[in-house]
C-alpha cells in the first residue's frame with residue numbers, strides 16, 4: 284500500500300524500472316499481474332493527490348485529451364529520405380560515388396532498415412517535449428500525446444542538453460496479425476501491412492486508441508543536437524559550431540548510437556561496422572541479416588549503410604532528396620505482382636467460411652506463394668476483388684501471404700466477380716451471415732468434423748503422428764470416425780483395408796493414438812478447440828485447475844491473469860455442451876497434471892538465464908528444464924542476467940555478456956550444475 288509521498292515516489296521508480304525491462308530489454312522482471320497491481324495502486328494514490336503527480340509516472344502515458352486535428356510541426360533540420368539500392372552492383376556504384384567525395388579513408392556503420400513510420404522526438408532538460416511525424420521531411424505533425432503512450436519511448440532521459448532523437452515506430456508481425464484479426468471481427472478494413480498499421484496507429488486523434496496498439500520505437504539517428512525552437516533564429520555559424528561540439532563528443536555514428544541506446548531506447552537485434560575497402564564484410568552482413576530476417580519480430584526491408592565518421596557527413600552533403608553518405612541496401616522484395624486464378628472457400632472447425640485466393644505461383648523472398656488469405660467477403664467487396672485480377676501480394680516471415688492491392692488498370696473486362704455464399708460449399712447447409720463472419724452452423728458438416736480431427740491431432744495439441752489432413756479425411760469418408768472420440772476405437776484390421784494403408788502404417792497410427800495416453804494437461808485442453816482458448820491459455824488453466832478444470836465454477840477463471848469475459852463465457856458454454864465428451868476423452872487419454880517440482884536446492888532458482896548458440900538439445904527443451912528448476916529464461920542479455928549459457932557458434936550475445944561482466948557458463952558446465960539425474 285502506498286501511504287506517504289515517499290512511498291509514491293518509490294513505487295513510480297519501481298514501475299518505471301519494470302516497464303524498461305519489459306518494453307525496452309524484452310526481459311520482464313515481474314509478472315503482468317504484479318505490474319498491474321502496482322500500477323493500479325499508483326493510479327489510486329494519484330487520484331487522491333492530483334497536485335503531487337509525477338509527470339513522468341507511467342500512468343501519465345495515456346491522457347484524456349482527444350484532438351480535433353494535429354498541429355503542424357516544422358522540423359529544425361530536415362528529415363531526409365534515403366536512397367535505395369537493390370543489388371551488389373548498385374551498391375558498388377554507390378560506394379564508388381561516395382569514395383570520390385573524399386580522399387580520406389572511412390568506415391561504414393550498418394543497422395537494420397525497419398519498415399515503419401519515422402518519428403522525431405525532441406528532448407529538453409531530459410524530458411520528452413515533443414514528438415513529430417516525418418511528414419514531407421520539412422513539416423510533420425505533432426503527435427506528442429500518442430508518442431507518450433508508446434512504452435519504449437522514455438518520457439525522460441539522463442541527458443540534459445537539447446536533442447532530437449529520430450527513429451522508427453513499428454508494430455511486430457505477430458501483433459499486426461492480431462490487430463487485423465480484431466479489425467476483421469469488428470467489420471473494419473484490415474491494414475495492408477505492418478507499416479500502414481504502425482503509421483495509422485500513430486496518427487490517431489484519440490491517444491487512447493494509440494495506447495491500445497502495441498507500438499515499438501527503434502531510434503536510428505539524431506536530428507539537431509542543440510537547443511533552438513525555431514530554425515529561423517539560428518545562424519549558420521552557430522549551427523556549425525554546435526554541431527561540431529556534438530560530433531567531437533562521439534566521432535563515429537556507432538558511438539553516437541551506443542550513447543542513444545544507453546539513454547533507455549530499444550537496440551536493434553543486430554548492428555555492425557565494416558571498412559569501406561572491405562565490401563565482402565558488407566555483403567556478409569547483408570547475408571546475415573537476411574538469414575535472421577524471419578526470426579526478427581518486426582518487419583525488415585533492408586539494411587542501412589552509413590558513413591561512420593561523423594566529421595565526414597556534412598562534407599559529403601546531400602542531394603535534393605537524400606544524404607549522400609547513407610543508403611538503404613534493400614532485401615529481395617516481399618511484395619510481387621501476380622494473378623488471381625480462382626477463389627475457393629474453406630470451412631474451418633468452427634464453421635467459419637474463409638475465402639482463399641488461388642494465385643498464379645510467384646516466388647517471393649525465396650518462397651513460392653500459391654495462396655493468399657482474403658479475410659472475408661466484406662473485404663472482397665471493399666477491394667472489389669475479381670477472379671482474373673492482377674494483384675500485389677505481400678509475404679514476410681510469419682505474415683500469411685495476403686493481397687494488398689488490386690491493379691484495376693490492368694482489367695480487361697473478362698474478370699469474374701466473387702459471389703457472397705448463401706450455402707456451405709461442403710455440406711450445402713444454409714449459412715448464417717453475420718456480416719464479417721459467414722458460418723456453416725451444421726454441426727455434422729464434414730468440413731467442420733474433419734478440421735476438428737486435424738486440429739485435435741496437430742503438433743500443439745495431442746501431436747498424433749500420421750494423422751494429417753488426408754488421413755483424417757479418409758477416415759471420415761470411410762465412415763470409420765464421426766467424432767474425435769471414435770479415434771480411440773479404431774482397429775488395425777479396419778485400417779489396413781484402406782487405400783494407401785498397409786499393416787505397418789495401420790499399426791503406426793494406432794500406436795500414435797495410444798501414445799496420447801498420459802499427455803500433458805495443456806495439450807488435452809488445447810485439443811478441445813474451445814474458442815478463444817489457445818496454447819498459452821490452456822497452460823494457465825492447467826497450472827491453476829488441472830485436468831478437472833471443467834468442474835470449476837466459471838467465476839474462478841477470472842482470477843487467471845489475462846482471462847476476460849469473452850474467454851470465460853466461451854469455456855462455460857463449451858463445458859455446458861460438451862461435458863460428456865470431455866469426460867470420455869479424459870477416460871481415454873488420462874492427461875497428466877503439471878508437476879509441482881521441489882526446486883529449493885536448484886542453483887538456477889530465481890536466476891536470470893539467457894541461452895545462445897547451438898545446443899546439444901533443442902533450445903525449447905533446455906529452456907523448459909531450466910524453468911522447471913526455477914530459472915527465468917529470456918532472450919536478451921542485460922546487466923541483470925545471472926548466466927549466459929553458451930552453445931556452439933555463439934554470436935553477439937556473448938560479446939554483450941562479456942562487456943557487461945555476466946557470468947558465462949559452457950553448456951557442459953550447465954549440465955553439471957543441473958546434476959546427472961536431470962541430464963536426460
Ligand SMILES: [Zn+2]
Nearest residue numbers: 707710723728
Ligand atoms: Zn457445412
